[in-house]
Amino acid sequence: MKFIDEAKITIQSGDGGSGCVSFRREKFVPRGGPDGGDGGKGGDIILKASGRKRTLYDFRFKRHLRAKNGASGQGKKKTGKKGADLIIEIPAGTVVTNIETGEILKDFITPDETCVAAAGGRGGLGNHHFKTATHRVPRFAQPGEPGQTLHLKLELKLIADVGLIGLPNAGKSTLISKISAAKPKIGSYPFTTLVPNLGVVYTDWGEPFVLADIPGLIAGAHEGAGLGTQFLRHIERTRMLVHLIDVSEIDPDHVLAGYEIVNRELVKHNPELAQRPQILVLNKIDVPGAEENAMRFQEAVPTSEVFSISALKGTGTQRLLSRILNMLEEN
Ligand SMILES: Nc1nc2c(ncn2[C@@H]2O[C@H](COP(=O)(O)OP(=O)(O)OP(=O)(O)O)[C@@H](O)[C@H]2O)c(=O)[nH]1
Numbered sequence: 001m002k003f004i005d006e007a008k009i010t011i012q013s014g015d016g017g018s019g020c021v022s023f024r025r026e027k028f029v030p031r032g033g034p035d036g037g038d039g040g041k042g043g044d045i046i047l048k049a050s051g052r053k054r055t056l057y058d059f060r061f062k063r064h065l066r067a068k069n070g071a072s073g074q075g076k077k078k079t080g081k082k083g084a085d086l087i088i089e090i091p092a093g094t095v096v097t098n099i100e101t102g103e104i105l106k107d108f109i110t111p112d113e114t115c116v117a118a119a120g121g122r123g124g125l126g127n128h129h130f131k132t133a134t135h136r137v138p139r140f141a142q143p144g145e146p147g148q149t150l151h152l153k154l155e156l157k158l159i160a161d162v163g164l165i166g167l168p169n170a171g172k173s174t175l176i177s178k179i180s181a182a183k184p185k186i187g188s189y190p191f192t193t194l195v196p197n198l199g200v201v202y203t204d205w206g207e208p209f210v211l212a213d214i215p216g217l218i219a220g221a222h223e224g225a226g227l228g229t230q231f232l233r234h235i236e237r238t239r240m241l242v243h244l245i246d247v248s249e250i251d252p253d254h255v256l257a258g259y260e261i262v263n264r265e266l267v268k269h270n271p272e273l274a275q276r277p278q279i280l281v282l283n284k285i286d287v288p289g290a291e292e293n294a295m296r297f298q299e300a301v302p303t304s305e306v307f308s309i310s311a312l313k314g315t316g317t318q319r320l321l322s323r324i325l326n327m328l329e330e331n
């Protein structure tokens, strides 16, 4: 089970600008004295926890991150421009370690926490600082201090944004295996899944999100039946639920029976969990006769938005993903 997202990056703060060697030259001021300004400070690399980031996905493509150098000082004691800082957004929950020393730089817990991971180099002093009573014509200035380069490891303990719930055999593991890299066991019998699986779902429309596939819920799950409470507890930390229903198994005389079993378990385990935003998804729409069942179900829950998909064939899954993303952004 891999619940950790990891990335290695190299950060480099900006070099300080060099100090300037210059002498005041004006028509009526002979031998005006040194007036070289200081170099600007190099930009810092700042790490910032963000509530919008959910994974370390960005760093697969962007591994080397640099802040800007400070500009050199100029005549007339003008200080060089400061190099721009680079703010790197990471998900809250990321632990940042210096790879060379093994030291933990920071454990980012809540959004908006920041940390200067590498400070920009100081700017060099201009030559006007070096004028003394005995040394009136300093023809030198200080170079800027170089920036720092650090190799960092970012580790994020993944917390599921979306929980996938449903009766055993509804096709939860099939769905997660099709839309993420997770490779859970899939079987044509109940209780194939014995431990939760997490998968990161990447889409073209927004920030990736983390989906949790949990073992099927059955009546009495809140008291430990089936695989019980430990998995209900697992989905307590998600922000929304996707309730998967095997539409080929719907009993025409009790259309909502299966759906109600799962919801009852949620309420009994934790009433707050039943209030969580939930998307209803009818799966296995490819099975002959499923369309009629889907219609019956829709009529029985007229107010709810119901999706029909085939996890196996991929029918309807893109539309579902786009709705999940919308709901995550709304909440
Ligand atoms: N025809 C059809 N079969 C599907 C579809 N999705 C899943 N199945 C089949 O349904 C069975 C159960 O799938 P799983 O993904 O293991 O179901 P699960 O909900 O994870 O089951 P548990 O882990 O036991 O709770 C497998 O035989 C799948 O091949 C679908 O869209 N269409």
Ligand SMILES: [Mg+2]
Residues within 6 Å of the ligand: 172, 173, 174, 184, 185, 186, 192, 193, 213, 214, 215, 216
């Ligand atoms: Mg499963």
